[in-house]
Amino acid sequence: MLGFDAVPAVYVPSRTGKSLLLHDGYTFYLKNLQAHGRKQWYCSSRDMAGCRADVITAPARSGPGDVLFLVRGRHIHAPPSYYFTPDGKYVRKKDVYHRYR
Numbered sequence: 618m619l620g621f622d623a624v625p626a627v628y629v630p631s632r633t634g635k636s637l638l639l640h641d642g643y644t645f646y647l648k649n650l651q652a653h654g655r656k657q658w659y660c661s662s663r664d665m666a667g668c669r670a671d672v673i674t675a676p677a678r679s680g681p682g683d684v685l686f687l688v689r690g691r692h693i694h695a696p697p698s699y700y701f702t703p704d705g706k707y708v709r710k711k712d713v714y715h716r717y718r
Contacts, residue, residue: 625682627639640688644660645658646658655676659671660690672687697709
């Protein structure tokens with residue numbers, strides 16, 4: 618997908634305090650900083666499930682924050698289940714991953 622100018626990026630704190638990108642029920646971790654303020658985010662299940670989906674965010678043209686710029690790949694797993702801890706962190710439930718293609 619390309620041209621997400623109106624879709625703001627949504628960030629949630631991880632259990633370690635870092636930001637995760639939340640998109641369509643999936644979370645992504647920051648992998649690379651690119652030119653012009655763009656950021657590349659990998660699926661949080663990339664290492665465990667081998668998922669190759671990623672997202673590029675870019676600074677919003679008007680106003681603060683980032684917008685989705687490019688969404689690539691498709692997930693090979695169901696969206697993970699998460700919950701908010703009392704201190705406001707977003708934590709993955711320890712359930713079994715089921716791969717699908």
